[in-house]
Amino acid sequence: MTSPDIAATIREELARIAPEVDLDAVDPRADLQEACDIDSKDFLNLIAALHRRLDIDIPETDYPELATLDRAEFYLRTRLAAGFPGKASPG
Amino acid sequence: MRASPAARKLAAEIGIEVAGLTGSGPRGAILRADVEAAHRPASRTEATPAQPKGAGFEPMRAAIAAAISRSKREIPHYYLAHGIDVAAARDRLTEVTASRPPEQRLLLGALFIKATALGIRRFPEFNGFFAEGSFRPSPALHAGVAVTIRGGGLVAPAIHDTADLDLDTLMARMRDLVARVRAGRFRGSEIADPTIAVSRLGERGVETLFGVIYPPQVAIVGFGKAIDRPRVSEGRVVPRPTVTLAADHRASDGHRGVLFLAEVDRLLQRPVAL
Numbered sequence: 495m496t497s498p499d500i501a502a503t504i505r506e507e508l509a510r511i512a513p514e515v516d517l518d519a520v521d522p523r524a525d526l527q528e529a530c531d532i533d534s535k536d537f538l539n540l541i542a543a544l545h546r547r548l549d550i551d552i553p554e555t556d557y558p559e560l561a562t563l564d565r566a567e568f569y570l571r572t573r574l575a576a577g578f579p580g581k582a583s584p585g
Numbered sequence: 586m587r588a589s590p591a592a593r594k595l596a597a598e599i600g601i602e603v604a605g606l607t608g609s610g611p612r613g614a615i616l617r618a619d620v621e622a623a624h625r626p627a628s629r630t631e632a633t634p635a636q637p638k639g640a641g642f643e644p645m646r647a648a649i650a651a652a653i654s655r656s657k658r659e660i661p662h663y664y665l666a667h668g669i670d671v672a673a674a675r676d677r678l679t680e681v682t683a684s685r686p687p688e689q690r691l692l693l694g695a696l697f698i699k700a701t702a703l704g705i706r707r708f709p710e711f712n713g714f715f716a717e718g719s720f721r722p723s724p725a726l727h728a729g730v731a732v733t734i735r736g737g738g739l740v741a742p743a744i745h746d747t748a749d750l751d752l753d754t755l756m757a758r759m760r761d762l763v764a765r766v767r768a769g770r771f772r773g774s775e776i777a778d779p780t781i782a783v784s785r786l787g788e789r790g791v792e793t794l795f796g797v798i799y800p801p802q803v804a805i806v807g808f809g810k811a812i813d814r815p816r817v818s819e820g821r822v823v824p825r826p827t828v829t830l831a832a833d834h835r836a837s838d839g840h841r842g843v844l845f846l847a848e849v850d851r852l853l854q855r856p857v858a859l
Contacts, residue, residue, distance in 0.1 A: 511767065514736050531735070533788055534692050535763040542687035554682055554690060 500548065500570050504563065507543040511536050522563040550574055588615035594734070594769025595620045597776070599644050645738035656800050660715075661834040666793055667846040668825045669853055671811055675824065677856035694785050695756040697808045697828075699859045700852040701783055702728055702748035708845040710837040711804035711830075712780045720803060720836040729779025729799070730759060731786065732766040740766060741782050741799060742775035752859060781806070796831035803833035806849070 505517050512530040520529045527537055541552050541560070550573050552560070560566040588596075588603045592615045596603045599620070606623050608615035674696045682690045705712045705726055713723040726748050729741035744750070744758045765771055782805040786794050794807030811824035828849060830842050852859065 511764075512735060513768070533763075533785075534694065535760055536767070538687060538690060538692060539760055539764055545687045552687060554679070 500574070501563075501567050503544065503547055504566055504570070507540055507547070510543070511540055517563075520563065524562060526560070526562055526566065544570065548574065587612060589617060590769040591617040592620045594771070595644060597771060597773045598648055600773055643737070645734065649739065652799055653797055656798050660798050660800060660803075662798060662831050663834050663839050663842070664795055664829065664831050665839060665842045665846060666827050666829045667843075667850060668827050669850045670825055671853060672824065674853050674856045675811075689753065691752055691756050692759075693811070694788065694808070695752050695759060696853060696856055696859055697785065698728055698730065698744070698747060698759070698783050699750070699752060699755055700849050701781075701806050702726055703852050703859070704845055704848040705781060706748060707848060708837075708841060710841060711832055711845060713803060713836070714780070714801040715803050715833055715836055716801045720833075723780040725780060727778045727780050729776075729782040729802070730762060731782060731784040732763055734769065735767050740771065740776055741779055741784075742766065742771050743778035743780075745778065784808070793827045794829050796829060798831055798833055803836040805831050807831070 508515070508517060508526075508530060512532055515530045517530075520526075527533070532540070537557070541557070544550070545552055548570060550570060552570075552573070556569065559569040587608065587610070588606075589610065593603055595617055596606075601620065601623060603615050603620065606615050606619050607613075609619055610616040671693065674693060678691055678693060678696070709722040710720070712726055713721050715721075725746065727743040727745050728747040729743050731739060731741040733739050742762055744755065744762065747755065750758065762771075779799075779802065782796070782799055782802055784794055784796060784805060784807045786807065788808070788810065790810055792809045794809055796805035796807045798805050807829040809827040809829070811826040828846055830846055832842050
């Protein structure tokens with residue numbers, strides 16, 4: 495998967511959670527939870543969706559790496575390239 | 586029956602069935618405007634301003650206004666706040682959740698709600714309804730979990746039989762509820778069922794939440810933000826959110842509220858048992 499796909503996937507899943515937010519107007523370096531007004535349950539739903547769609551393991555300790563749109567895209571791209579498939583996690 | 590989420594949401598709020606309406610959307614789908622049209626009194630015409638300019642009373646706001654006005658008019662609230670050490674609960678979460686895929690992870694909020702529900706069992710005067718001049722404790726315990734609706738408004742649909750759910754099931758219900766409410770998909774019955782309310786408004790930043798009871802319920806428990814306070818516990822600075830209780834003084838006294846919050850605290854110190 496190329497990086498534009500990752501960016502699009504993040505946006506698609508965010509749009510599901512916060513449909514009224516204009517993602518093009520969100521500063522990619524702003525705190526995602528604040529900018530999109532999402533709480534920890536929304537964020538967990540987002541992580542679960544990204545995990546499912548990209549098949550990347552996203553440990554809880556890495557949540558800060560997904561704090562902004564830019565960082566999330568970078569993290570997921572790096573993670574995918576490094577080969578941390580979601581199936582590596584138990585359960 | 587095809588109906589947009591916004592239409593279903595509005596219909597649930599004002600208590601009408603979408604099934605009985607005529608849809609004007611694609612393939613006959615019922616839109617929000619169709620629900621609005623059905624709800625509008627027949628005598629009102631476009632030329633008649635329904636509200637003074639600026640009042641802007643959407644049905645959701647009107648419903649909240651009616652319930653909260655009644656609450657503030659009729660319910661003699663009392664308020665209590667208590668700081669809880671959540672280090673043990675957090676450690677437990679990390680231990681349980683670290684190796685799990687996201688779908689199976691838990692949030693601190695699930696532990697808060699479970700501890701509240703278990704605590705209530707010994708304090709039935711906070712669980713039930715005050716109606717027609719007297720308090721009736723509820724044999725069932727359905728926590729209403731406050732969820733903000735995107736674009737404005739708030740509802741607290743029930744998580745049924747809260748105390749009987751294991752944490753995984755409770756967490757799954759919470760996630761489902763949040764996802765549905767945000768999209769405006771919830772049932773009117775879910776709003777009517779709660780026997781006590783729980784709010785985690787604090788998660789987004791406030792330390793202490795002074796709840797407003799949703800009548801005819803008699804109590805609302807609020808959890809504030811977990812702030813790292815300079816409180817030394819075995820050499821560590823520990824997060825210590827404040828749990829608050831707003832309760833109906835007609836149904837209970839402050840002394841019982843103090844004991845109830847202490848019970849919630851005690852339960853959170855033994856998260857393995859939740």
